[in-house]
Amino acid sequence: MGQYLVYLVEDEQNLSEVLKAYLEKEGWEVRVFNDGDAARDAIEDKPHLWILDIMLPGTDGYQLLKGIKENGDTPVIFISARDQDLDRVLGLEMGSDDYLAKPFLPQELIIRAKKLINRVYGSASQDQKKIELNQYLIDPVGRTVVDSEVSEEEIVDLTTKEMDLILLLTGEIGKAFSREKIIEHVWGENYFGSERAVDDVVRRVRKKMPRIHLETLYGYGYRVLSS
The missing domain is CATH 1.10.10.10 (Winged helix-like DNA-binding domain superfamily/Winged helix DNA-binding domain)
Known part of the structure; x- marks a missing residue:
């Protein structure tokens, strides 16, 4: 899949470290944010993929999602431990591309991320002509x-x-x-x-x-x- 830049926004430090390690095993460059305000300031970087927790200190995941989608159409995976159905519906309506409910296996996130990245960036083979x-x-x-x-x-x-x-x-x-x-x-x-x-x-x-x-x-x- 090549080198992709992934921004992970997760305030649970242990979880963010585990997820970062799994994402990096795929050869991706990963930047971790532990609060929403820091992530908000990085929206203009336009990474290849955002992985957002909804409940965050400062700017929450919904506000971040709104800012990301107003600044382009970078794919977003929402993760949340709250009301799963409500968060899923609201997130998808606001433009998130996928949703994972906590607790989940890190490998499940990797599968979802790979599928989304492939759909958005990797679906075209290098020999496809213009x-x-x-x-x-x-x-x-x-x-x-x-x-x-x-x-x-x-x-x-x-x-x-x-x-x-x-x-x-x-x-x-x-x-x-x-x-x-x-x-x-x-x-x-x-x-x-x-x-x-x-x-x-x-x-x-x-x-x-x-x-x-x-x-x-x-x-x-x-x-x-x-x-």
């Missing part, structure tokens, strides 16, 4: 879209989920994807919210990439056509 479509240059490896009609350096500002959607639909031009399949690919198997989230992301992509022929298949899903 896709040219209606003067957009889509790079599956670098996860960028350049609008060459404007400039060869004009990068379209897409969130993680918008990029996941574009890579899915342009990876197989003309193929129809159901909303269920899109949710599984973009949000993951643990997502249990409304399918309207797909329509919201599609709407944002159409606004940012107006020359992409992103067709709605009513009652089913979406596909991208070549022209």
Whole structure:
């Protein structure tokens, strides 16, 4: 999976040391924060993954999640020992990508983290070629879209989920994807919210990439056509 930067926010020192050791065994660089205020000041660093406890001294996990998502779309795993159902629902509604209830085995966190990182950053193999479509240059490896009609350096500002959607639909031009399949690919198997989230992301992509022929298949899903 390569070198990834993971920010772990956990005020229980023993637990944070154990989790840090497990994360580092994966070859990842890990920075630990024991209070929410210190983590808040590091939001602009934009690591590859945040792992947040909800109950923290100072700024709590919900406030941190809000700040992280306002500053981009870095993936977040929530961990909590409180009301599991309530925290899970609130966290996912606010934009967290996964949730783990305490107590959990460290290896379970590693499995979740690897799956999330692979989905967001590692799904493209190094031999995948760039896709040219209606003067957009889509790079599956670098996860960028350049609008060459404007400039060869004009990068379209897409969130993680918008990029996941574009890579899915342009990876197989003309193929129809159901909303269920899109949710599984973009949000993951643990997502249990409304399918309207797909329509919201599609709407944002159409606004940012107006020359992409992103067709709605009513009652089913979406596909991208070549022209």
